[in-house]
Structures are given as structure tokens and as C-alpha cells.
Amino acid sequence: HENHPTLMMIFGATGDLAKRKLFPSLYKLFEKGKLTDQFAVIGVARRPLTNEEFQQSIKDSVKTAIEKEDRIEEFASHFYYHSHDVTDSASYAVLKKMANDLDEQYHLHGNRIFYLAMAPEFFGTIALHLKEDGLTDVKGYKRLVIEKPFGHDLESAKELNKQIRTAFSEKEIYRIDHYLGKEMVQNIEVIRFANAIFEPLWNNRYISNIQVTSSEILGVEERGRYYENSGALRDMVQNHMLQMVALLAMEPPIRLTTEEIRSEKVKVLRALRSIDGEDVKEFFVRGQYGAGTIDGHDVPGYREEPMVDAHSNTETFVAGKLLIDNFRWAGVPFYIRTGKRMEAKSTKIIIQFKDIPMNLYYRPEEPLNPNLLVIHIQPEEGITLHLNAKKARQNEVATPIKLNYANKGMNGYNTPESYEKLLYDCMRGDATNFTHWDEVALSWSFTDKISHVWENTVEEHFPNYAAGTMGPKCADELLEKDGFFWWPIS
Numbered sequence: 001h002e003n004h005p006t007l008m009m010i011f012g013a014t015g016d017l018a019k020r021k022l023f024p025s026l027y028k029l030f031e032k033g034k035l036t037d038q039f040a041v042i043g044v045a046r047r048p049l050t051n052e053e054f055q056q057s058i059k060d061s062v063k064t065a066i067e068k069e070d071r072i073e074e075f076a077s078h079f080y081y082h083s084h085d086v087t088d089s090a091s092y093a094v095l096k097k098m099a100n101d102l103d104e105q106y107h108l109h110g111n112r113i114f115y116l117a118m119a120p121e122f123f124g125t126i127a128l129h130l131k132e133d134g135l136t137d138v139k140g141y142k143r144l145v146i147e148k149p150f151g152h153d154l155e156s157a158k159e160l161n162k163q164i165r166t167a168f169s170e171k172e173i174y175r176i177d178h179y180l181g182k183e184m185v186q187n188i189e190v191i192r193f194a195n196a197i198f199e200p201l202w203n204n205r206y207i208s209n210i211q212v213t214s215s216e217i218l219g220v221e222e223r224g225r226y227y228e229n230s231g232a233l234r235d236m237v238q239n240h241m242l243q244m245v246a247l248l249a250m251e252p253p254i255r256l257t258t259e260e261i262r263s264e265k266v267k268v269l270r271a272l273r274s275i276d277g278e279d280v281k282e283f284f285v286r287g288q289y290g291a292g293t294i295d296g297h298d299v300p301g302y303r304e305e306p307m308v309d310a311h312s313n314t315e316t317f318v319a320g321k322l323l324i325d326n327f328r329w330a331g332v333p334f335y336i337r338t339g340k341r342m343e344a345k346s347t348k349i350i351i352q353f354k355d356i357p358m359n360l361y362y363r364p365e366e367p368l369n370p371n372l373l374v375i376h377i378q379p380e381e382g383i384t385l386h387l388n389a390k391k392a393r394q395n396e397v398a399t400p401i402k403l404n405y406a407n408k409g410m411n412g413y414n415t416p417e418s419y420e421k422l423l424y425d426c427m428r429g430d431a432t433n434f435t436h437w438d439e440v441a442l443s444w445s446f447t448d449k450i451s452h453v454w455e456n457t458v459e460e461h462f463p464n465y466a467a468g469t470m471g472p473k474c475a476d477e478l479l480e481k482d483g484f485f486w487w488p489i490s
């Protein structure tokens with residue numbers, strides 16, 4: 001492996017994200033030799049902690065996530081803690097001194113990654129202080145990693161962007177969309193561009209529709225306060241769902257570089273037909289879960305969850321029909337749906353091909369199935385191709401068969417976590433799987449028009465789906481209008 005000396009400063013180092021994702025991912029990189037001895041981490045958070053206490057929390061978090069932890073002591077010794085108030089200049093001076101000392105001690109060549117793993121309202125302040133108090137004044141690289149949500153709408157995203165751009169250039173900003181770190185999301189490009197049998201068919205002549213589903217079993221849990229101001233459209237559609245659509249719809253880039261790929265994705269988002277005003281109810285439907293049963297347990301409805309308004313108008317489910325107005329996709333609907341408290345935890349993409357021109361195997365009682373390409377993103381990872389073939393000992397009858405490829409377990413180890421890959425990309429300076437500002441802005445301007453309508457009309461039918469189901473009836477009707485239906489995801 002190449003050596004990537006780095007000092008990483010994690011703001012929000014006692015938080016949930018740091019413990020569940022960042023520390024275990026860093027440990028895996030360390031174990032694989034992708035992180036050498038030339039690294040140090042400064043954890044920053046409000047709570048007063050000693051280095052020893054902080055290192056203990058690192059060990060605990062790694063042990064909870066990973067069974068094997070042979071080099072845990074050595075790993076944890078690279079972690080340091082600074083109790084910090086993000087608005088206090090004096091505190092940044094201490095942080096700067098600490099960073100410079102560690103830089104020298106571990107030979108980090110002045111390379112710095114600032115990872116903001118805390119509430120977004122602090123992002124602007126932190127960026128400003130990092131610059132004003134000299135922490136970004138380094139001879140190596142400086143990079144800013146920033147978590148979702150990137151703003152609440154286009155206006156606030158612009159404001160946030162303006163603040164972080166005072167200290168970092170666009171090239172230095174790594175906006176996390178952890179879906180882009182998922183193995184099978186990254187695989188969309190490979191499946192499309194490395195096979196002769198898909199790309200020639202990847203257009204409106206051969207594809208009838210595309211369905212992207214991302215369903216969760218979990219409810220809103222203790223995140224009610226955040227979710228009430230967000231809802232599924234902002235939380236899932238603006239970022240993850242539109243990113244998957246962009247990867248599915250983009251033109252082949254002229255080469256696999258960050259700029260080329262991002263620029264093709266941006267073109268898709270520019271071609272996305274904007275849905276406004278009266279059209280919103282034609283193209284988008286929303287849902288909110290009521291009480292229901294999951295795995296034999298009764299669960300409360302959204303409005304009964306902690307920190308949620310008893311008359312909440314917030315959507316916990318969205319389904320929509322997207323149209324991409326370009327030569328390749330004119331007339332092909334991209335259906336998306338996502339929600340909480342659904343029947344299954346599953347992220348899947350289903351590409352439905354058009355029917356063949358003439359069916360020689362027509363039987364009224366059993367119509368021929370269309371070909372489907374299913375990309376399983378999570379929890380299982382793989383590809384299934386649905387074909388029709390003749391099975392042994394049956395006469396000339398075409399029967400549906402499936403060609404299956406499961407990614408997991410193939411190589412004898414689990415595929416790396418998104419965060420492991422994204423952290424490594426950031427250390428190597430590869431921003432391909434992070435969201436560019438142009439993508440963020442275009443996505444917000446698309447979803448803002450829908451939010452605007454939804455926020456100004458009370459949905460009287462909420463709650464409109466029971467926990468543990470595949471969402472409200474209106475989501476099925478959205479496809480029925482076009483003569484389609486959601487393919488089962490299990």
C-alpha cells in the first residue's frame with residue numbers, strides 16, 4: 001500500500017457516528033495496512049475526557065463492532081483528545097498546538113483531515129475558526145469531511161457552502177453520502193460500463209421502467225426532533241435516492257476520473273424534469289406510518305414517537321416518478337420509494353426491460369415475465385438477472401429462471417463498510433464518491449419544490465400506512481396509472 005500520512009481531527013468524537021462507524025472503520029484500515037504508523041487522530045468534543053479515557057472509548061467501540069482486534073492497543077495509542085467549545089478561539093489555539101506537535105511526532109507532512117461529525121449548525125463556525133485560528137495553515141493537504149444533512153433546503157445549503165468555502169476550496173470539501181460508499185452502488189458503473197450486454201440496451205428502446213426502493217424496518221427512534229424538521233424527502237430522496245438515479249442514468253464518462261464522473265451525474269440532475277405546484281400530486285405521494293406489527297411486536301405510530309407532534313404533517317415515506325428529459329431516457333419512468341417502518345430492510349434497484357416484440361410462448365393463464373436486472377444494494381449484495389428459459393422435462397414452455405451473483409462471502413470476508421472506503425478515499429484524495437456542490441444544489445432545487453407544496457398542504461389521511469407494510473396504497477396507484485406495479489423486493 002501507498003503510505004498516506006494523515007492527522008485526522010474528528011469534531012464530535014464522543015458521538016454516535018464516531019463510535020459506530022468512524023473508529024471501527026479506521027481500525028480496519030489500520031489492520032489492513034492502509035493506515036500506517038504515520039497517523040494520529042485528535043478527538044474533539046465538549047465532554048472533558050483524558051487521553052486514556054478517550055483511548056478506552058476507542059477500544060470499546062472497535063471491540064463492539066469487530067470480533068478480531070489483535071492490534072487494538074497499538075491502534076488506540078494514536079488517539080488524542082481535546083475537550084473543546086467550537087465557538088471559543090482560545091480553544092482552537094490549544095488544538096493548533098496539539099496538531100503541530102503530533103504532526104512532528106508522527107511525521108505527518110502537514111496533511112490534515114477535518115471530519116465534522118456533529119450537528120450541522122456548527123459546520124460554518126468550525127470552518128471559520130479553523131481558518132482564522134490557523135489550523136488550516138499547513139504545508140500538506142487540508143480536507144474537510146462533512147456529514148449529511150447538507151442544509152435544509154437550497155437556501156440554507158448555499159449559506160452553509162459559503163461558510164465552509166471561506167476556509168476550503170471545492171476540491172478540498174468531501175461531502176459524505178454514505179450510499180456512495182456502498183459496494184453495490186459503486187458496482188452500478190461497473191455493471192453498466194464493463195459489460196457488452198447491458199449498455200447497448202440501457203435506454204428508452206429497451207428499458208420499460210426503473211424502480212429504486214430503499215426501505216427500513218426501523219422507525220424514527222430517538223431522532224424525532226431532527227426528523228420532524230426533515231422527513232423522508234430531505235432525509236433520503238435529496239441525497240441517496242437521487243444519487244442512485246444519477247448513477248443509473250448517466251452517460252458513460254469519457255474516463256473514470258472524479259471530474260468526468262461527477263460531470264455526467266450533474267447532467268442527469270439537470271435533465272431531471274422539475275415537478276412543481278399542481279404536478280406534485282401527479283408525480284409524488286407521501287406517507288406516514290401508523291401503529292402496526294413488526295416481527296410479532298406491536299409498534300407505535302409515528303405521531304406517538306418521542307419528540308413528534310401529535311398532529312405531525314411530516315412524511316416518513318415518499319414515492320415518486322422521475323422523468324429524465326434527454327435522448328436516452330425520454331419516456332422511461334424512474335420510480336423511487338423510501339420509508340421507515342416498512343416490511344423489510346432493503347435497498348434494491350430493479351431494471352425492467354420491455355417485452356419482446358412477439359411472444360411465441362404466449363399462454364393466457366401465464367403471461368411471459370419481462371426480463372429484470374436486479375441490483376441488490378443492502379442488506380444482501382449482488383445481482384440477479386431474471387430470464388425465461390425452458391426447464392428440463394417441460395415441453396416448449398418458457399419458465400422464469402434467475403441468474404444470481406451474491407457479492408457477500410465470495411471472497412471469504414465481508415465487503416468493507418462504506419465509511420471504511422470513504423475514509424480511505426479521502427486520505428488518498430479521491431473525491432469521486434463524494435457529492436459535488438453542483439449535485440447538492442440541483443438536488444435541493446428539485447426537492448424544494450415538492451417540500452414547498454407538502455408543507456403548505458396538510459395531509460389529512462396521515463397516518464396512511466401501518467407499520468410493517470410496504471407503504472400507502474397511493475404508492476401502488478402511482479405505478480398502476482402507468483400500467484406498472486412495484487416488483488416485490490423480497
Ligand code: NAD
Binds near residue numbers: 012084
Ligand atoms: P451525536 O449527537 O451522537 O454526537 C454529537 C457530537 O458533537 C458529540 O461528540 C458532542 O460532544 C459533540 N458536540 C456537540 N456540541 C458541541 C459543541 N458545542 N462543541 C464541541 N462539541 C460538541 O451525533 P451523531 O449521531 O454522531 O451525528 C453527527 C453528525 O453526523 C450529524 O451531522 C448527523 O446528522 C450526521 N450523521 C449521523 C449518522 C449516524 O449514524 N449517527 C448518520 C448519518 C449522518
